Amino acid sequence: MEKKGGIFYGWWILLSGFLIMTFLYAPIANLVSLFTKPVTEELGFGRAEFTMYYTVMATTAMIIAPIAGRLMKKLDVRVYMTIFTLLGAGAYIGFSFATELIHFLLFAVPMGMALAGAGLIPVSVLITNWFNAKRGLSLGIALSGTGFGSMILSPLVTWIITAHGWRTAYLVIGILILAVIVPLIMFVIKLSPADKGLLPLGEEEALDKAVQKELAGVTQKEAFKSVSFWTLCAGILVGGIVVNSMIINLVPYLTDIGTPAQQAALLLSLASAMVIVAKLLVGRLYDKLGLIKTLTFIVASDIICFLFLMKGNLLIPGILFTVFSALGSTAVTVTPAYLTAALFGEKEYSSKYGTISLFTSLGAALAPIVAGLIYNINHSYGLLIKMLIVLAVVEFVLFFIAIRSKPQFNANSDIAEKNAM
Numbered sequence: 001m002e003k004k005g006g007i008f009y010g011w012w013i014l015l016s017g018f019l020i021m022t023f024l025y026a027p028i029a030n031l032v033s034l035f036t037k038p039v040t041e042e043l044g045f046g047r048a049e050f051t052m053y054y055t056v057m058a059t060t061a062m063i064i065a066p067i068a069g070r071l072m073k074k075l076d077v078r079v080y081m082t083i084f085t086l087l088g089a090g091a092y093i094g095f096s097f098a099t100e101l102i103h104f105l106l107f108a109v110p111m112g113m114a115l116a117g118a119g120l121i122p123v124s125v126l127i128t129n130w131f132n133a134k135r136g137l138s139l140g141i142a143l144s145g146t147g148f149g150s151m152i153l154s155p156l157v158t159w160i161i162t163a164h165g166w167r168t169a170y171l172v173i174g175i176l177i178l179a180v181i182v183p184l185i186m187f188v189i190k191l192s193p194a195d196k197g198l199l200p201l202g203e204e205e206a207l208d209k210a211v212q213k214e215l216a217g218v219t220q221k222e223a224f225k226s227v228s229f230w231t232l233c234a235g236i237l238v239g240g241i242v243v244n245s246m247i248i249n250l251v252p253y254l255t256d257i258g259t260p261a262q263q264a265a266l267l268l269s270l271a272s273a274m275v276i277v278a279k280l281l282v283g284r285l286y287d288k289l290g291l292i293k294t295l296t297f298i299v300a301s302d303i304i305c306f307l308f309l310m311k312g313n314l315l316i317p318g319i320l321f322t323v324f325s326a327l328g329s330t331a332v333t334v335t336p337a338y339l340t341a342a343l344f345g346e347k348e349y350s351s352k353y354g355t356i357s358l359f360t361s362l363g364a365a366l367a368p369i370v371a372g373l374i375y376n377i378n379h380s381y382g383l384l385i386k387m388l389i390v391l392a393v394v395e396f397v398l399f400f401i402a403i404r405s406k407p408q409f410n411a412n413s414d415i416a417e418k419n420a421m
Contacts, residue, residue, distance in 0.1 A: 009196050010130035010138075016184045017123040017142035023180045024088055025119035026149025027157075027173050028057070028111055030272075034157050038166040045101050052101075053108040055365065060112025062361030068117040069354015072125060077191040081122055085181045088114025092174030096167040118181070121357055124337035125350045129192045133202025133287075136338055140283020143333050147275030147326075154272070217345015218407050220352050228343055228405040229352075232336075233359040235398030239331035240363015242302060242391050245371035245384065246309065246325070253381045259313040267318050274326035282330040286338050291403050298335065299396040302328030306385045306392075331395065332360050339399075343406040 032054055040050050072080055091111035098104055123142050131138040153173075160169040193200050223229045246253070254267070285294040305324035311317035340353045374384045 008201060009190070009198060010193065010201050012188055013126050013130050013190065014138055014142055016188050017126055018145040018148075019184060020119060020123055020181055021143055021145025022149035022152075024085065024177050025115065025123075026146045027092070027153060027177070028088060028115045028119070030146065030150040031153060031157055031173075034154065034161065035166055035169070038161055039104075042166070043099065043101070049101055050104065053104040055368075056105050056108035057112040057115065058361055058365045060109050061116040062112075062358050062365060064113045065116040065121060065357035065361060066351070066354040068113075068121050069125075069350045069352070069357070071117075072122060072191075072350040072354075073348070077122070077189060078185050081118055081185045081189060082182060084114050084117035084122075085177065085185065087111070088118055089174045089177040089181075092170050092177065096170035096174070116357060116361070120337075120360075121350065121354055124340075124353055126189070126191070128337065128341050128346060128349050128353075130200055131202065132200045135341065136283040136286030136334070137280070138283065139334050139337050140279040140281070140330075143283075143337075144276040144279040146333070147272050147279070150272040151276075216409060217341075217347035217349070218409050220348045220355070222407065223344045223352050226344075226405070226407045228402045228407060231398050231405065232339060232343065232402035233356055235395050235402060236332060236336050236356060237359045237363045237366070238391055238395040238398060239335070240360055241367045241370050242388050242395060243329045243332050244364045244367035245388055246306070247367075249371055249375070249381065249384070253309075254312055254318075256381065257313045259318070263313075263315060263318065267312075267322055270319060271322040271326060274322050275329060278323075278326035278330055279334055282327065282334050283338075286334070286342075291339065291342060292400065295331075295335070295396060295399050295403075298328060298331050299392050299399075301325075302331070302392040302395075303389050306389050309385060310382070328392075332363060335399075336360055339402070343402065345409050 032051065036047050036050055040047050068084070087110035091107040091109075091114065094107040094110075095104065098107070120143075124139065127138050127142050128135065157169050157173070160172055190196055218226075250267075254263075259267075282294065282298060285297060289297075301324040305321050305328055308317040308321040308324065312321055336356050336359075337353060340356050341349060344352055371384055374387050375381065377383060
């Protein structure tokens, strides 16, 4: 492998990942609520019926995640990512022509495929391939595109809906995905540094070239046999329930405790900005502090955010809730991608991460069910908050067991050893 001067090409990969999360992942995952009222009022079905498409989308993402992880190893990365991106853009364009509820449910399937297959999985794989050093920070930067996308697209989409209607807004998003993402895939994306005759950032030239070609870590089959892998999956599942349960109930909860509408809107806007900062900070912490200390910080943030939420009708506690909830949310964004490499290595990373991503989606899908069951016990969000604090502790215990029971393997760098501290 030769070392080349100038800007390290991995930074272009990082920028591409950030833009993919901004213009593809963020619209699919975070802009649903902007369309709920205008669509249901025009087409005449209920809001609960309309949001069923989100459940279909999340379930599809859950199913496709392990399949996408394996496909990434078999197909040219440009062909693979283009196919899934076209599915996402096509779903949005299809939404713009929808006249019945069934149309939204049908187009939610390719949308879910794009969410996993063109968004979270390839971006995480690309960053892991290109960065040995600064991997946590790089993941944080790339994945923070979701928060940035929500910030810049929410006002734009709201204006388009107001001025030109929801159909035009859906169409514009579909065209935007095609115009931004497809050129990046075709002209910038490279699966690994070897495709450019380079080494990952932080990896020195190896004396033995054969050693360099052999990625460190355990295979997917070996990972499946370990307690660590399935405990990690369980931790991510519980984390998904913790993170998503209060998010989907935030507005009714704030309303119930007397939060003014303008203040609720402020908190929602601030939350998107805080997600960006949180992902950058936590990615950096993983690089500097290691796994246990960083995970302690994340779970503690989750617990603290719920304590502030109990007084969320007051401005300062409400703002502090958004700060700590953003930090806690990294348990299901930055953490799964980082821990997959740290605990099981880069070998067959896309396949292993594809399976782990399934549990991220499963946690999101189970969150409304679990939250609903707890709420219905005494019709109290207070009980739900207390139960989420308990689940946050369970989440940390599972992560701790996963780290302590991780399989041993010889690494080409000291990252895995350092991270375990």
